[in-house]
Structure formats: C-alpha cells, structure tokens
Amino acid sequence: MAYDFWYWDGIPGRGEFVRLALEAGAVPYRECARSSANALPDDMQSARKHPPFAPPYLISGEMVIAQTANILMFLGEKHGLAPASYEGRLWVNQLQLTIADMVAEVHDTHHPVSADAYYEDQQAEAVVKAHSFRKTRLPKYLAYFESLLAMPDSWLADGQWSYADLSLFQLIDGLLYAFPRRMHTLTPDYPNIMSLHRRVAALPQLQAYFQSSRRLPYNENGIFRHYPQLDGE
Amino acid sequence: MAYDFWYWDGIPGRGEFVRLALEAGAVPYRECARSSANALPDDMQSARKHPPFAPPYLISGEMVIAQTANILMFLGEKHGLAPASYEGRLWVNQLQLTIADMVAEVHDTHHPVSADAYYEDQQAEAVVKAHSFRKTRLPKYLAYFESLLAMPDSWLADGQWSYADLSLFQLIDGLLYAFPRRMHTLTPDYPNIMSLHRRVAALPQLQAYFQSSRRLPYNENGIFRHYPQLDGE
Incomplete structure (x- = not known):
C-alpha cells in the first residue's frame, strides 16, 4: 500500500529529506499536494487522532506521522534505510x-x-x-x-x-x-x-528520481535560497 | 547503573527537559558538569564512537546519546515514560x-x-x-x-x-x-x-526535585530569559 505524503508544493524544503528516503528505498508513495485536488492546509486541519503541527507528514493507513526526523525514523526502520541495531x-x-x-x-x-x-x-x-x-x-x-x-x-x-x-x-x-x-x-x-x-x-537507486520532474529545483521560496547579498567568500 | 548526564552548568536550558524525565522516572543519574572536575567541552571532545555535536548528552555504558528528543525517546522506552505502543x-x-x-x-x-x-x-x-x-x-x-x-x-x-x-x-x-x-x-x-x-x-514524583538545588532557577544566560523590553501584552 502506498503512503500518502503531504508537503507544500513548489519547493524541495523539508519534504525533500523524506522524498529522498522514499525514492532511494523504492517505497511507493503519493505526492498528495501536487497530485490531488485537496489543498494541504485543508487536509491538515481535518480531524485526526494525531494531527501534525506542520508539514511534512506521511499517512500510513490510520497513522499520521509528522516531523521530518520522526517520519525518517519510521521509514528507516520499516524499509531498511537505517541500521538494524x-x-x-x-x-x-x-x-x-x-x-x-x-x-x-x-x-x-x-x-x-x-x-x-x-x-x-x-x-x-x-x-x-x-x-x-x-x-x-x-x-x-x-x-x-x-x-x-x-x-x-x-x-x-x-x-x-x-x-x-x-x-x-x-x-x-x-x-x-x-x-x-x-x-x-x-x-x-x-x-x-x-x-x-x-x-x-x-x-543507482536515485538516478531515475533525479532525472524526473518529481525532484524539484531549488528556488527563492524554499529553505535553501540563493541571495548573492547573503553569500561571500 | 546510573547514567552520566552532561549539560552546561548554571542554566536549566535544554538539559532541563532530560532532567525532568530522569527525576519523574526516579532514574539514577549523575549531573557530571556540576559534580565533576571535568569540564564539559573536554569530555565532549574525547574520542567516542558516536560523538555529540552539542550537549545535552547521556552516557549509558559504552553508548553516548545526544539530542534532547533522542535522549528522551531512549529514556521513554526504557523507563516507561512513553506509551507502550x-x-x-x-x-x-x-x-x-x-x-x-x-x-x-x-x-x-x-x-x-x-x-x-x-x-x-x-x-x-x-x-x-x-x-x-x-x-x-x-x-x-x-x-x-x-x-x-x-x-x-x-x-x-x-x-x-x-x-x-x-x-x-x-x-x-x-x-x-x-x-x-x-x-x-x-x-x-x-x-x-x-x-x-x-x-x-x-x-508527587517531582516534589523532592522541585525543592532541591538540582532544579536550577531561570536566568538571563539560558533559553528562557526575561527581558522586559522583549515582553508585552
């Protein structure tokens, strides 16, 4: 069963840390905010047992898992993307x-x-x-x-x-x-x-992803922004 | 066996989140930076398999566990301070x-x-x-x-x-x-x-702690500082 993955559309942002794990692990997922008619805030505010404070979040059956590091810990253990011990x-x-x-x-x-x-x-x-x-x-x-x-x-x-x-x-x-x-x-x-x-x-696990439109380019709406006045040697 | 707990002395800081769990769970620990001749940075830089980037960190035998949320997850599971599921x-x-x-x-x-x-x-x-x-x-x-x-x-x-x-x-x-x-x-x-x-x-589990000198008061060196010019109705 594919996970439902929710993150703001249009930026790599914190969502990209989750995407890389999903893609490298060949874990099926749906990028919901990009592919669905549902807007992200509407989805987030719908009644749930464990609501997120903010995206990214992952839906697995009845479970909603938020906070990037928490999502990755879950995926890491379940899909062999973390040490076994x-x-x-x-x-x-x-x-x-x-x-x-x-x-x-x-x-x-x-x-x-x-x-x-x-x-x-x-x-x-x-x-x-x-x-x-x-x-x-x-x-x-x-x-x-x-x-x-x-x-x-x-x-x-x-x-x-x-x-x-x-x-x-x-x-x-x-x-x-x-x-x-x-x-x-x-x-x-x-x-x-x-x-x-x-x-x-x-x-090898990431080549198809990097060449696809699923990998969003950096831009000046995200976390990593290139403003020349903020850079320097 | 008591844990060794390391955090900057003199402020509640992020260490306090760990202390509250240790105290409420009646988990034995040594507050090393306050009770030891070893300064904290010296200890942190000593060779270890899994060195911390910053305090707080907890030493359990050969394990070094850093990052507040990670320490709490470890303590929560081991000492019944988190849900069983x-x-x-x-x-x-x-x-x-x-x-x-x-x-x-x-x-x-x-x-x-x-x-x-x-x-x-x-x-x-x-x-x-x-x-x-x-x-x-x-x-x-x-x-x-x-x-x-x-x-x-x-x-x-x-x-x-x-x-x-x-x-x-x-x-x-x-x-x-x-x-x-x-x-x-x-x-x-x-x-x-x-x-x-x-x-x-x-x-009840926290009363002795709150009345002890182990519970440090807030001050203007920590995370929670009272500067009247930063407050307002």
Missing part, C-alpha cells in the same frame, strides 16, 4: 536531528526576525545573520560531520548508507546552491563530506 | 520535536542574528523578533497544543503523562518566566494547557 538507529536519529538544527539555521539566514514576513522586509537583519552563519556556524557543523567520516568512502553509520547520508547529501546540495562562494572556499577542507555528496548523487 | 511512541516523539522547534524559536527571540554574540549586541533585532514571536508564533503553537487536550484532565498521549507532558510543562513554565505579560493575556484562552502545567507541577 537499536544503538545504530538512535545514532542515525541523533544525526538527523543535528542536520535538522542546521537546516533551521539555514532557513533563518533569510528569515532572521519574522517567519511570516518577506525576506525583502528583513534583508538588513538577514545580512547580519548570514554573515554569522557563514563565518561561524557553517564551518562548525561541517567540521563535525567531516570528523564522523574517517575515509573518503565512509558512510555515517555501519559502513553503508542510511537516510542520514541522504539527508547530509541534501543539506550539502542545498548549501552549494545557496552559498556557492562560501562553499567554494570551505569545501576543500571537508573532502569526505564532499565525497559522500558525490556518492549519494551517484546512487 | 510503537504508534504512541512515534506520537510522543513527534510532539517532543514540535516542542523543540518552539524552544529554538524562544531562544532566537533574544539571539536573532548571531548565536555567538551577546544579546546586548543584537537587542534591536531581538525586539523585532520577539514581537513577531509574541504576536504570531506563540499563539499558533499554544492553540495547537490546546487542541490536543480535549479536557482539563487530559494528557498528550494515552490518558497518562509521558515525557512529552513534562516537556510541555517546562516549555510553558519557561514562557511564564520569559514573557509574563504576554502569557497573562494569552493563558485564559488555553485552559487545558494551563491545567497540564499545574498537574505536572504537582506530580
């Missing part, structure tokens, strides 16, 4: 939550003072926030993930890829789009992260 | 992640543009951020949690308290400290949340 699954969940923290910081570079106002209305604050992110937070996170990858062919857990590797790929991919100048300066220091990015990009 | 545990994890999102937004009200600079150096931006938080985000989150509590004696899952209820208590408690004027205006609209706050405050 309990300790390994906790580790992958811990990594996913650290990736989620960094994703939230990336979002806040263009929305530092109000999630509900336009970027253009908080651009001065965004310049300050993005500078701090590029200078301090970005290299701190990258150094952490690089430290977990001992060799150029390392994965984050158990010697094979898990959903956390797919998510780290997506994070790096988005950063390359949003901050190309800063990433050009930094990436030579993080060769094993960049190797992981290339190896996920080349996974 | 898999679906129930996913639901409680989902709630915890939504609470974590709100905690991050509270932190950002006083640190909107740089996590590494002082509040005093970003006060103008903080005033804008806090206004947006008080006006839009705070009532949106509160309305969500209120909608999950059907009656004044409801808990978030399964008719009995779980670690998510302890965390919602801590979130509300911190908001009452940080934004007393705004909460005074808003709380009449959320009677079931406020009932949950009172019922956790009165849990």
Whole structure:
C-alpha cells in the first residue's frame, strides 16, 4: 500500500529529506499536494487522532506521522534505510536531528526576525545573520560531520548508507546552491563530506528520481535560497 | 547503573527537559558538569564512537546519546515514560520535536542574528523578533497544543503523562518566566494547557526535585530569559 505524503508544493524544503528516503528505498508513495485536488492546509486541519503541527507528514493507513526526523525514523526502520541495531538507529536519529538544527539555521539566514514576513522586509537583519552563519556556524557543523567520516568512502553509520547520508547529501546540495562562494572556499577542507555528496548523487537507486520532474529545483521560496547579498567568500 | 548526564552548568536550558524525565522516572543519574572536575567541552571532545555535536548528552555504558528528543525517546522506552505502543511512541516523539522547534524559536527571540554574540549586541533585532514571536508564533503553537487536550484532565498521549507532558510543562513554565505579560493575556484562552502545567507541577514524583538545588532557577544566560523590553501584552 502506498503512503500518502503531504508537503507544500513548489519547493524541495523539508519534504525533500523524506522524498529522498522514499525514492532511494523504492517505497511507493503519493505526492498528495501536487497530485490531488485537496489543498494541504485543508487536509491538515481535518480531524485526526494525531494531527501534525506542520508539514511534512506521511499517512500510513490510520497513522499520521509528522516531523521530518520522526517520519525518517519510521521509514528507516520499516524499509531498511537505517541500521538494524537499536544503538545504530538512535545514532542515525541523533544525526538527523543535528542536520535538522542546521537546516533551521539555514532557513533563518533569510528569515532572521519574522517567519511570516518577506525576506525583502528583513534583508538588513538577514545580512547580519548570514554573515554569522557563514563565518561561524557553517564551518562548525561541517567540521563535525567531516570528523564522523574517517575515509573518503565512509558512510555515517555501519559502513553503508542510511537516510542520514541522504539527508547530509541534501543539506550539502542545498548549501552549494545557496552559498556557492562560501562553499567554494570551505569545501576543500571537508573532502569526505564532499565525497559522500558525490556518492549519494551517484546512487543507482536515485538516478531515475533525479532525472524526473518529481525532484524539484531549488528556488527563492524554499529553505535553501540563493541571495548573492547573503553569500561571500 | 546510573547514567552520566552532561549539560552546561548554571542554566536549566535544554538539559532541563532530560532532567525532568530522569527525576519523574526516579532514574539514577549523575549531573557530571556540576559534580565533576571535568569540564564539559573536554569530555565532549574525547574520542567516542558516536560523538555529540552539542550537549545535552547521556552516557549509558559504552553508548553516548545526544539530542534532547533522542535522549528522551531512549529514556521513554526504557523507563516507561512513553506509551507502550510503537504508534504512541512515534506520537510522543513527534510532539517532543514540535516542542523543540518552539524552544529554538524562544531562544532566537533574544539571539536573532548571531548565536555567538551577546544579546546586548543584537537587542534591536531581538525586539523585532520577539514581537513577531509574541504576536504570531506563540499563539499558533499554544492553540495547537490546546487542541490536543480535549479536557482539563487530559494528557498528550494515552490518558497518562509521558515525557512529552513534562516537556510541555517546562516549555510553558519557561514562557511564564520569559514573557509574563504576554502569557497573562494569552493563558485564559488555553485552559487545558494551563491545567497540564499545574498537574505536572504537582506530580508527587517531582516534589523532592522541585525543592532541591538540582532544579536550577531561570536566568538571563539560558533559553528562557526575561527581558522586559522583549515582553508585552
């Protein structure tokens, strides 16, 4: 039975972390907000036992599962996209939550003072926030993930890829789009992260997806936005 | 065997969500950064299989578990602080992640543009951020949690308290400290949340803790800070 997957249409966003796991695991799903006449907020507000606060969310029979890391934990265990051991699954969940923290910081570079106002209305604050992110937070996170990858062919857990590797790929991919100048300066220091990015990009399981219209391009409505004034060497 | 628990000394912070679960579950633990000669960063940087990016983290034998929600999921399952069913545990994890999102937004009200600079150096931006938080985000989150509590004696899952209820208590408690004027205006609209706050405050399992020096007071170094200029009706 295919899952119903709900996320805002038109942006990769947080939904993309779930999509990569579904696609790499060859898990059947319906992209509901793109294929259905039902609008997302209407669906979300319909009566359910366990309502989500926000998309993305996944519907599996009577179950509704929200929060990106929670969805991935569910999919990881059920579809072999996470280590088999309990300790390994906790580790992958811990990594996913650290990736989620960094994703939230990336979002806040263009929305530092109000999630509900336009970027253009908080651009001065965004310049300050993005500078701090590029200078301090970005290299701190990258150094952490690089430290977990001992060799150029390392994965984050158990010697094979898990959903956390797919998510780290997506994070790096988005950063390359949003901050190309800063990433050009930094990436030579993080060769094993960049190797992981290339190896996920080349996974046979993902080639059809990457070439399809299901993989949405980055744009300036999503989390990873390219504003030249927020980038720098 | 007691867990080793590591978190910055001197603030409740994210560590408090873990402490409440440990204390309410009568789980033995050592508060290492407060009782040990070892400084926290030194411990964190020591070689481990699964190093944390940041505190809090818990050490159980050879296992190191970081990220607040991940620690709570581990404790919840092992010590009966979460529903017994898999679906129930996913639901409680989902709630915890939504609470974590709100905690991050509270932190950002006083640190909107740089996590590494002082509040005093970003006060103008903080005033804008806090206004947006008080006006839009705070009532949106509160309305969500209120909608999950059907009656004044409801808990978030399964008719009995779980670690998510302890965390919602801590979130509300911190908001009452940080934004007393705004909460005074808003709380009449959320009677079931406020009932949950009172019922956790009165849990017999937590009375000794609340009266001990282990329960740290809020202050202006933590996540929940009271700056009058960031509050308002």
